[in-house]
Amino acid sequence: MKETLKKCFVEAIGTFFLVLTVLCTSLLGADGVIAPLAIASALMVMVYAGGHISGGHYNPAVSLASCIRGALTPKLYIPYIISQILGGVVAVYLFKFMAQDSILAIMPANFGLKGLLLAEFLFTFALCYVVLLSATTKKTEGNSYYGLAIGFTVLVGAFAVGGTLCAGAFNPAVAISVGLISMVSWKAVLYTILANLIGGIVAALAFKCVTTEE
Secondary structure, three states: OHHHHHHHHHHHHHHHHHHHHHHHHHHOOOOOOHHHHHHHHHHHHHHHHHHHHHOOOOOHHHHHHHHHHOOOOHHHHHHHHHHHHHHHHHHHHHHHHHHOOOOOOOOOEOOOHHHHHHHHHHHHHHHHHHHHHHHOOOOOOOOOOHHHHHHHHHHHHHHHOEOOOEOOOOOHHHHHHHHHOOOEOHHHHHHHHHHHHHHHHHHHHHHHHHOOOO
16 A cells, blocks of 8 residues: 555656646747647656656556556556546646736637547557557666657657647646646547547557567
């Protein structure tokens, strides 16, 4: 029980800083490439910080992929996603408290359904696929690049489709958080979560197809 709490606490902290970075850079006027770089960097450093304790998921889709792949026990999946969502929710309300005088009126972004579903699915698939192959196999065990690979996958997705075809969440916990602060509509949040979870499932199946050592 003690070890489970430690892992969940790490997941909550990592998701908190990921979501806080998303909100601060997206809503407080970060220009150009700053937001994607900051968000990807926040994920990268938190993956390096907590990867040896919890796996450094900070994402229910990644946890689902890891569970299907066998890198996360089923009994930890629900505690992980609860911790991730709670970390994101705390980040939302702390951001509101800190930045209440700095935030202009937030208008929910509008995205086409086909583009949103495909973009969120594809880059969540890519993220989960990279996590599984770079951080959960025997041949890559102990490598020093897994956090950079994971963070840069999010960076690629953010540059490619974030803010144009979709919110660029690639993460149900992030999707819920941006919904809470009205950056996107709840309808878009639900479709994003669906696409993210399917992306995680397909990534786990793809992992099983391309690896033979497990």
